[in-house]
């Protein structure tokens with residue numbers, strides 16, 4: 389088994405954290421996007437969208453999509469559960485994971501793709517879209533601050549994939565866009581302290 393990785397990518401990071409939380413040791417294969425290593429025939433045969441992360445199994449099967457990779461690993465290694473324990477809990481983790489992905493991570497990536505120099509020649513950048521999505525990110529951070537009232541973690545009372553996706557979203561927001569959790573948002577700041585003090589946070 390090997391994991392094709394893009395070190396700075398929030399999607400790749402969430403899978404690396406998931407792997408580390410499971411205590412697994414899966415060899416990483418760094419893919420250099422700037423050298424178009426993800427567009428070679430060899431890589432495109434593994435993932436026709438040319439994206440990372442990608443998990444390649446020993447039998448040659450290739451799993452793309454971060455959450456599909458996480459689901460596969462959870463099935464093989466149920467402990468500690470990061471995708472929920474019983475039917476309701478699994479649904480809640482799925483709900484919150486999707487919310488973190490669609491409402492936070494994707495708008496943050498949209499701001500980055502529409503403004504970053506490294507994407508200038510790779511995508512059609514629309515500055516107005518970056519502005520709209522930046523406002524969206526701000527509103528979603530305020531929303532999450534309220535949602536975290538009285539909660540230790542995002543989906544339930546333990547650390548799950550929903551926290552991992554949110555955590556990686558904030559890492560990217562801070563590193564790539566300079567967007568930080570506002571000081572006065574005590575729920576989010578306490579949650580941030582809780583998740584980033586885990587030994588796996590720098591995976």
Ligand SMILES: N[C@@H](CCC(=O)N[C@@H](CS)C(=O)NCC(=O)O)C(=O)O
Nearest residue numbers: 397398399438439440441453454455
């Ligand atoms: N939905 C996919 C998204 C994967 C994705 O977009 N990966 C980006 C890095 S964050 C990538 O590989 N981009 C390569 C490119 O744009 O050429 C997932 O959840 O894994």
